[in-house]
Amino acid sequence: MFIDATGDGDLGALAGCDWEFGEQPGRQCPCQPMTMNALITVPDIEAIKDFILLYKGDDSSWSSYRNQARQRFLVELQRAGVKPSYGVPTLFHIRGSLLDLMANHEYGIRPFDAAEVSDATIRARAEIHNIVRALRSLGGIWKGIDLVATAEQIGIRDGRRIKGRYQVTKEDLMRGARHKDAIARVTFGVDVHATTKKENEKQAISRKGVHTKPYDIPLRALIAKDVDGLMTAGRCISGDFLAHASYRVTGNAVAMGEAAGTVSAIAARDHRLPHEVDWAAAKKVLKRM
Numbered sequence: 674m675f676i677d678a679t680g681d682g683d684l685g686a687l688a689g690c691d692w693e694f695g696e697q698p699g700r701q702c703p704c705q706p707m708t709m710n711a712l713i714t715v716p717d718i719e720a721i722k723d724f725i726l727l728y729k730g731d732d733s734s735w736s737s738y739r740n741q742a743r744q745r746f747l748v749e750l751q752r753a754g755v756k757p758s759y760g761v762p763t764l765f766h767i768r769g770s771l772l773d774l775m776a777n778h779e780y781g782i783r784p785f786d787a788a789e790v791s792d793a794t795i796r797a798r799a800e801i802h803n804i805v806r807a808l809r810s811l812g813g814i815w816k817g818i819d820l821v822a823t824a825e826q827i828g829i830r831d832g833r834r835i836k837g838r839y840q841v842t843k844e845d846l847m848r849g850a851r852h853k854d855a856i857a858r859v860t861f862g863v864d865v866h867a868t869t870k871k872e873n874e875k876q877a878i879s880r881k882g883v884h885t886k887p888y889d890i891p892l893r894a895l896i897a898k899d900v901d902g903l904m905t906a907g908r909c910i911s912g913d914f915l916a917h918a919s920y921r922v923t924g925n926a927v928a929m930g931e932a933a934g935t936v937s938a939i940a941a942r943d944h945r946l947p948h949e950v951d952w953a954a955a956k957k958v959l960k961r962m
C-alpha cells in the first residue's frame with residue numbers, strides 16, 4: 674500500500690495515474706497562484722492593530738475581525754511606495770508581537786516544474802524583504818518592524834488532482850452531496866485566488882459564484898483509479914478545479930490522511946486492495962481512535 678500525501682500528487686503521477694491540473698483541461702495554468710507568507714514582529718502591536726485582519730485581544734479571543742483592516746493596510750503599503758502582488762495584503766496576529774504577513778501572489782507557476790517553483794520562491798522572498806523595508810522606512814508605528822522568517826519554499830495552492838474512483842465536483846458542493854462512504858464533511862466554501870495579475874487588479878479572491886452547502890468527500894475520491902494499492906490524501910485527491918478550491922484546506926486534509934491511513938492499514942493486513950476494504954469496518958476502527 675502506498676499513500677500519496679505529497680500535496681502535488683508526485684507519487685500518483687510517477688506511478689502512472691491520470692491527473693488534472695489548473696482551471697482548464699491541458700494541465701497548464703491558469704491555476705491558483707502560489708504565496709509565500711512571512712513571520713514579522715513589531716515593537717508595538719497595539720499601535721498597528723487597525724491594520725490587522727484578525728487581532729488577538731488581551732483576552733486571547735479571536736473576536737476582533739477588522740473588516741476594513743486589509744484596505745487600510747493596502748493604503749499604508751501604497752504610502753510606503755509598494756504595490757504588493759496580492760491585491761488584499763493581510764496581517765494576521767499570532768501572539769504577542771508576532772504577525773503573519775500574507776502579501777504575495779506568484780502567478781502561472783506549475784508546482785511540478787522545479788525551476789518555476791525556485792524562481793517564484795526567490796521572487797516572493799525578495800518581495801517580502803522589500804515590503805518590510807518599505808514599511809520600516811515610514812517610521813512612526815512601523816519603526817522597528819522586523820522580518821523573523823520566511824518559509825524555505827513558497828506555499829502551493831494548486832497541484833495535480835490524481836484521478837480516483839470518484840471525482841468530487843462543483844455540483845457536489847452546490848447540492849451538498851452525501852455519500853455512504855463519506856470520510857469528511859466539508860464546510861469551507863470555494864476560495865479561488867486570482868489566477869492572473871490582471872484578475873488580481875479586479876478581484877484578488879473569489880467564490881466564482883458557487884454557493885456551497887456542506888458536502889461529503891467519499892473514500893472513493895482517495896483511491897487511485899489507475900493504479901491499485903495507491904491512495905491519496907490532502908489536496909491531491911480526485912476533484913475538479915472548483916471542488917479542489919474548497920476541500921484543499923488543512924482541516925479536511927487531516928481527515929483525509931486519517932481515513933487513507935486506516936484503510937491502507939486494513940488493506941495491508943487483510944491482503945486486499947483499498948477498494949475491497951469493508952468501509953463499515955474501517956469506520957469502526959476510526960471511531961475507536
Ligand SMILES: Cc1cc2nc3c(=O)[nH]c(=O)nc-3n(C[C@H](O)[C@H](O)[C@H](O)COP(=O)(O)OP(=O)(O)OC[C@H]3O[C@@H](n4cnc5c(N)ncnc54)[C@H](O)[C@@H]3O)c2cc1C
Pocket residue numbers: 678679680681683707708709710828829830906907908909921922923924926
Ligand atoms: C499561502 C497559503 C495560505 C493558506 N491558508 C490556509 C488557511 O488559512 N487555512 C487552511 O485550512 N488552509 C490554508 N491553506 C491551504 C493548506 O495549507 C493546504 O492546502 C494544506 O496544507 C494541504 O495539505 P497537504 O498535506 O495536502 O499538502 P501540503 O501541505 O503541501 O503537504 C505536502 C507535504 O509533502 C511533502 N513532500 C512532498 N514530496 C515529498 C517527498 N517526495 N518525500 C517526502 N515529503 C514530501 C512536502 O514537503 C509537504 O510537507 C493555505 C495555503 C497556502 C499556500
